[in-house]
Amino acid sequence: MMPSAAKRLFTVPEGVDAQDYPEYFGILVAALSGLVVNFILFVAFAYINMFFLMSLSVSGALFWSMAIYFVRKKRFVAAVNIGVFEMMFHVGIMVWIVGTVYGAQLILWPAVVYAAFSINKNKLQTKLMGYLCLIELAALYALVPEQTNVRPFENYASLIFLISTVCSAIPLMIVLLSIKSVQIRQRKQLQYRANYDNLTKLFNRGFFDTLLEYDNKTLADGGGPFCVCLADIDHFKSINDEHGHKIGDQVLVEIATILNRNLRKSDAVCRWGGEEFAIILRRCELSSALPVIEKLKNLIASTTFSSERLTVTLSYGLIQANEAETSDGLIKRADVLLYKAKRRGRDCIVLEDDS
Ligand SMILES: Nc1nc2c(ncn2[C@@H]2O[C@H](COP(=O)(O)OP(=O)(O)OP(=O)(O)O)[C@@H](O)[C@H]2O)c(=O)[nH]1
Structure with a gap:
């Protein structure tokens, strides 16, 4: 001793x-x-x-x-x-x-x-x-x-x-x-x-861009299909305003953990911006990606977050990548759908062919 x-x-x-x-x-x-x-x-x-x-x-x-x-x-x-x-x-x-x-x-x-x-x-x-x-x-x-x-x-x-x-x-x-x-x-x-977000420990936007470019290339070279989802916390400003930034940060970390734990190892999730997350679902078409995002949505909606036991929802825009599409183009398409989800009253997933 x-x-x-x-x-x-x-x-x-x-x-x-x-x-x-x-x-x-x-x-x-x-x-x-x-x-x-x-x-x-x-x-x-x-x-x-x-x-x-x-x-x-x-x-x-x-x-x-x-x-x-x-x-x-x-x-x-x-x-x-x-x-x-x-x-x-x-x-x-x-x-x-x-x-x-x-x-x-x-x-x-x-x-x-x-x-x-x-x-x-x-x-x-x-x-x-x-x-x-x-x-x-x-x-x-x-x-x-x-x-x-x-x-x-x-x-x-x-x-x-x-x-x-x-x-x-x-x-x-x-x-x-x-x-x-x-x-x-x-x-x-x-x-x-350089590659990770300090708060949530998810990939950061810069590294996600690199992954997305790689996936686009793989798709163009005949690799399997993949989907991209943008998700944004609903009314996050009011969580910060009512409970403080520290609680807001806790919510972000806990949501990040749920996303990370409930996706396959081959998928990738990043903190895209303040209260926005981006997900790549690899080797799957829209029909198989949708149930995965629905599962995440239900899981988050049924969880209570932070020491304040808050309920939180997210809005989602989900697309399948097309061949010869740029990363910017992909994100723009997903962003338009996310915006639609917000206008539809939030807490929902919007796909391109949804009217
Ligand atoms: N606690 C915390 N808050 C953040 C962070 N990054 C961004 N935010 C906050 O996220 C909030 C985003 O607010 P808005 O863009 O108005 O969106 P929202 O209130 O979620 O409303 P909707 O998106 O329309 O549902 C702002 O209050 C930002 O200050 C962060 O790292 N920590």
Whole structure:
């Protein structure tokens, strides 16, 4: 079982959005790794009585603890800056004392990448910190004389260099993979927002247009027939006016759920506009589409919506797609029928041959 302090540490603080989780955990894991590394260094230096380097590890641990504190306080930029500063400071002094042969300077590579971590950090600050790390790296190579005789490490230079390489590569990988997961999550979110309606989670109009064009092409290429239905909530304005927008939103979401659940997987439903929905019924003619829409109409009419237990009806315009018809033409035909349904007193389905 995870001890309660560790559990608390990995419990995301209130106010951190799900989209910021990779950033939060990336910074937290990097800071915890920094803390652990400094602890190990402290023990190692204590073992060989190197008191100054021990105190350096203590200061390093303090900086990483501060970084953890800031990330918990949702101050991601401050946490990153403290981490980068710790790495620069620590590496600079270490290399000044023991030289470059032991590879402590390699930790500046993950520092460059870590500098770019927080999304909220401005570009100039990120660039500046990255370049400072690189300038420090170059300066250490240029100014610090090579030393291979630092006691008691004189016979272990290549082994310590290998350990430094691994210890630099691991945080580099952690930071790069965290940045990658932030990127993937953001791309998925963008794709979702481009295709779906935020409130009802149905397809949005833009994506529906694309589907409709595809279905038109399929029909022209000899694919099966399909139907399109436009449906609009009746007197929705009065629901908003009498019960408020929040209840109006609830009604929209609940209607969307009914439409989605009661259509086949191969059909498609979208939020066409404010209180209007569009449906594609695939591989069916008007005679089989009508009972489906009638079923939806009856289901909605017999359901009570929202916490206010409202009854709601919709008006419907239903058409079958003709060959060589544009998406715009299809929607216009369905819209004319929907308008007719409204004029007929609402809560009804209108087809083209209805007089
Ligand atoms: N709550 C909520 N209301 C919305 C949203 N989008 C549009 N509306 C409302 O939907 C209402 C549409 O009103 P109208 O176009 O007059 O239509 P109606 O009252 O449904 O009347 P008919 O369509 O003629 O039956 C307006 O009051 C809009 O503010 C939304 O996302 N949430």
